[in-house]
Amino acid sequence: MQSVFTKELHKKYANVKFKKKTKNVSVYESKNYKVKVKDLDIDTVGKQTVSIEGKNKNTNEKHSAEVSVKVEDTTAPVITCEDTITVEQNEAFDINRYVSLNEEGTVTLTENVDTTNTGTVTTSIKAKDKAGNVSEKNITVNVEKNFYQRIADAALAQIGVYQDCTMLVTNSLAAVGINFHGAPAAYLSLGPLTNNPVPGDICVYQGHVALYIGNGQAVHGGWYGNQTTIYSVECNQPFIGYVHVNR
Incomplete structure (x- = not known):
């Protein structure tokens, strides 16, 4: 706006700075000069006709003009x-x-x-x-790695550990922030049964629980003297189903 004031009023108004806005009037001031701009909407892009009035604060000398200004958006988005x-x-x-x-x-x-x-x-x-x-x-x-793969990887990391089947699954679930421990059948409460298992699903049997890792295999705890090992999903325990854990 300073260039408009200089051109339309007087070069003495070049140093005024924006001070405040009240209703439809914007005020610009320097030590010695004051300019009022009426009907300028800086939020609306395009050409506008506004009234400007400049005043020397020491002598009360005034200059006024009606000018056409073009408001442009030059601010980058945040x-x-x-x-x-x-x-x-x-x-x-x-x-x-x-x-x-x-x-x-x-x-x-x-x-x-x-x-x-x-x-x-x-x-x-x-x-x-x-x-x-x-x-x-x-x-x-x-x-x-996705949620279920992290469960499967946690089970694989326990190969060789001496523990029972429920601790294997409990430790695997802890890798994704699920804190749960119970009897094998209790793990049925952690999600729906599925016929399309993915690595990280829980294999629940009658009296046993394991962790599916894909290709028909699972990590089982409590085998061969309580070791954790990889073995087929099909084992000597009656199979109930695959549980897809709720996230």
Whole structure:
């Protein structure tokens, strides 16, 4: 606005700074000069006709004019997003789920996130508003093994440990923050039965429980003198079903 004041009023008004706004009047001041701008809506982009009145605070000399001004949006959108995002392996990744903007705009990534492999990806969010203003934010995306695979991996990590079958499953579930221990049948309460098991599902039998790891195999505790070992899902215990644990 200072350039408008200089051109339309006098060059002496070049140093005034925005002071306040009351209703439809914006006030700009310096030590010696004051300008009032009427009917300027800075939130509306486009051409507007406004009235400006300048005053010398020492002499009360005044200058006024009615001018056409063009309001432009030159402010980049503000990106709100965590610095680090954690997702599971093979999860469909959509950055829009994690980002919000303070205005309408589009969000893209400078480098796409491939979740087929675990690891860490460093990328940047680029946000662009309707006026073409762009802002960026660097983020880190951690791709971790999925919930059920972490249970299966925890079971495999116990191969050779001397313990009974329930402790094997309890220790495996602890890897994903589930604290539960009980008789074999009690593990039926942790989720629905499924006919399409995935690694990390619980195999429940009459009087026995194990952890499915895929390809028809499970980790069993309490075998061969209470050892933990890999063996077929089909064993000498009557099978009840696979439990897909609730997350």
